[in-house]
Amino acid sequence: MIGVDLGGSAIRLGVINDQGRLFGFKSIEIPQSRKKEVVLSLITEGIRKHIQDQISIGNNVLAVGIGSPGIINPDKGLVVTSPNFPGWTNVPLKSLLEKSFNLPVFLDNDANSAAFGEKWRGAGRRVNSLVCLTMGTGIGGGIILNGEVWRGAHGMSGEIGHITVNPEGPKCNCGNYGCLESYSSATGMVRSAIGSIKKGTRTILLRLTTGEIKKIDAKLIHEAAIKGDRLSLNILKEAGMYLGIAIANLMNILNPDMIVLTGAVTGSWDFFMPAAQLEVRKRALKTIVGRTRIVKGKLRGTAGIVGAAGIAWRQSGHI
Ligand SMILES: [Zn+2]
CATH class of the missing domain: 3.30.420.40 (ATPase, nucleotide binding domain)
Structure with a gap:
């Protein structure tokens, strides 16, 4: 799975296996303007690069999990509003990314992702x-x-x-x-x-x-x-x-x-x-x-990425 943690100043992402191990961590800076088109293209390019890297070493990417700040509608895959990104109203992030990659995308709130990350692989494992x-x-x-x-x-x-x-x-x-x-x-x-x-x-x-x-x-x-x-x-x-x-x-x-x-x-x-x-x-x-x-x-800065991917692993029935 690719895990993505969308923050106000950076997009952080990596590849997470079914054991919750993180590989290829990357942080992509978001320009001050935080324009929707720019942020969306940075997310898309970041994910594309990770998918290509995985394919080149013979791995199969099953899905993408993404945690976003703001009010999220996980069922419809919408970023309803986000305090970090003024002008984002009902952005269909899930369907936009699914169309780009032809892969299932699981969208959730960033704090839910971090909580699931800590439960799955961090302080709350037991x-x-x-x-x-x-x-x-x-x-x-x-x-x-x-x-x-x-x-x-x-x-x-x-x-x-x-x-x-x-x-x-x-x-x-x-x-x-x-x-x-x-x-x-x-x-x-x-x-x-x-x-x-x-x-x-x-x-x-x-x-x-x-x-x-x-x-x-x-x-x-x-x-x-x-x-x-x-x-x-x-x-x-x-x-x-x-x-x-x-x-x-x-x-x-x-x-x-x-x-x-x-x-x-x-x-x-x-x-x-x-x-x-x-x-x-x-x-x-x-x-x-x-x-x-x-x-x-326990996961320091990576709970959001690990958790977003963990939710994708869980919701697609693999863990
Ligand atoms: Zn308040």
């Missing part, structure tokens, strides 16, 4: 149920129940980034107020930092960006926290606290075997996790807390 949170620019969620992706009645399940964690919180991109994503994503933490700086909070973040507030990103907040910057430490603690509230709710609703956290923000694990754990212990039912593991994803 469990039946897990919730996977992808913490990056935004927060994506994927739910695995009885070993399968739970997509919900309308393919909309797992929007964990948009759980309300503070009714009085700031406005989120989705239009709601106080979503988890507004606090515990990279974007949310940067928003908190800039808000505090504008209110006059002292921080070394300004010195690290030579006064250019726009240059503050989550990586810089992490670096400042290492240096003991009070504001950065507090922002990461707050991100952890709200994450803990969300995790406690997930545990109480679903009682999963495991919560898996992946994505760039987990690089700051030691700074946000104590606050998250504290909140989980406070809010999740006592009988659940000690029995639900909260772990880092």
Whole structure:
């Protein structure tokens, strides 16, 4: 199978065998304009190259699995809308690619793909149920129940980034107020930092960006926290606290075997996790807390590719 993880800044893809091993990993940069035609042709060319490579060494490609951000209709194979690609409305990605390659194509949400990747070959190999949170620019969620992706009645399940964690919180991109994503994503933490700086909070973040507030990103907040910057430490603690509230709710609703956290923000694990754990212990039912593991994803940057291909393997009946 070819696995494709469509991100906002890059298309990452590779070949995945039925054991979940990844070969020929490639990352194709997406130009800033993110024009639909350009992105589609980059995806097509990337897949074509992989298929040709496989044929040249005598391997047979059976299908393509693709994980895309945004609202996906997996049955119809549509990217309904995607925050990363303005102007993408009801793009029939599945049928476009099927026509190009004459192969079955399986399209799913990128967070569902990452969750399935962690279940199939990552941290969740030995469990039946897990919730996977992808913490990056935004927060994506994927739910695995009885070993399968739970997509919900309308393919909309797992929007964990948009759980309300503070009714009085700031406005989120989705239009709601106080979503988890507004606090515990990279974007949310940067928003908190800039808000505090504008209110006059002292921080070394300004010195690290030579006064250019726009240059503050989550990586810089992490670096400042290492240096003991009070504001950065507090922002990461707050991100952890709200994450803990969300995790406690997930545990109480679903009682999963495991919560898996992946994505760039987990690089700051030691700074946000104590606050998250504290909140989980406070809010999740006592009988659940000690029995639900909260772990880092094991597949690092490849969960989406492995999972997209894994879903294709599963849905075509091979695994
Ligand atoms: Zn939201």
